[in-house]
Amino acid sequence: MLHWNLNALLTFTWLFLSAGMILLGIWLLIDCPINLSIINQIIRYFDCQMQCAKSRGTSKFYFINFYIVTLLVNVILFIFNLSSFLLFSLFLLHIFRRLYECLYVHQYVFQTHIDYLNYFLRLLHYPCVGLTIIMDYKYSLTQLTVLQAFLALILFFNASYIQYNIHLTLAKQIHSNPDDSWIFNYYLCPNSLAEIAIYISFYIASYRTTSMAALLVWTVLNQSLSALLNHRWYDHKLYSTKGHTLVPFIL
Numbered sequence: 001m002l003h004w005n006l007n008a009l010l011t012f013t014w015l016f017l018s019a020g021m022i023l024l025g026i027w028l029l030i031d032c033p034i035n036l037s038i039i040n041q042i043i044r045y046f047d048c049q050m051q052c053a054k055s056r057g058t059s060k061f062y063f064i065n066f067y068i069v070t071l072l073v074n075v076i077l078f079i080f081n082l083s084s085f086l087l088f089s090l091f092l093l094h095i096f097r098r099l100y101e102c103l104y105v106h107q108y109v110f111q112t113h114i115d116y117l118n119y120f121l122r123l124l125h126y127p128c129v130g131l132t133i134i135m136d137y138k139y140s141l142t143q144l145t146v147l148q149a150f151l152a153l154i155l156f157f158n159a160s161y162i163q164y165n166i167h168l169t170l171a172k173q174i175h176s177n178p179d180d181s182w183i184f185n186y187y188l189c190p191n192s193l194a195e196i197a198i199y200i201s202f203y204i205a206s207y208r209t210t211s212m213a214a215l216l217v218w219t220v221l222n223q224s225l226s227a228l229l230n231h232r233w234y235d236h237k238l239y240s241t242k243g244h245t246l247v248p249f250i251l
Helices: 002-030 037-056 060-080 085-104 116-138 146-172 190-204 210-237
Strands: none
Touching: 002 116, 002 210, 060 085, 060 116, 085 116, 085 146, 085 190, 116 210, 146 190, 190 210
16 A cells, blocks of 8 residues: 555655646746746746856856765665666666766856755755666566667667767857757757657656656656756847757747
8 A cells, every 4th residue: 555655645746746837837938927036037047047057057066966875775776676677776776877978078166155955956856766767676566578668768868869969069169159060050959859758768668657757747847947948048148040949839
């Protein structure tokens, strides 16, 4: 019964976050204030944090610490719940690659200010993904076929390779327009599209429970909003953009 409650709780959590992301995204994108002052303050806070992060950069220690902690937590979860070996292995590889990029790829501008709320929310995300994978195995209603495992592996490694090369390009051209890379002529935020593809591969490699489906919904909405806000910021602050945000002719 406890596992059932955890599965339902995780499903509700991801969907609740998704609903909040939709509402937040609508008001951020249309720049339309509402009469509830507390809502306006929350919206202004998130918008301000995004603008400050882009203009000042973020401490390298901030991200390295985050990925080390989340990697250790999920390794412990995996060891004590030896389940969904393929899916958990892909997830741990994803975190390890992001940690490697923080150490050797990304370029950071040192700052003394740290947004502790943002750090806390990020710190909760990856352990919750690990718990979702465990619950997906505990309450599986389907079997993972060889074809699904093969498709998940192909999609995961291709999307990871593409995202890694995108981050390399961005690191090399951090102070200039990245249009020299062909992919930025078609997609303004290809790293967000690659992140969505990676989580789709997680879903393919899962037992497709409600909590995994809700996690995928959250990821798609979160990355889509991030890409749209980045697109607007680039238009206003850096240069005129010509590529599609995520999907040609759609978004």
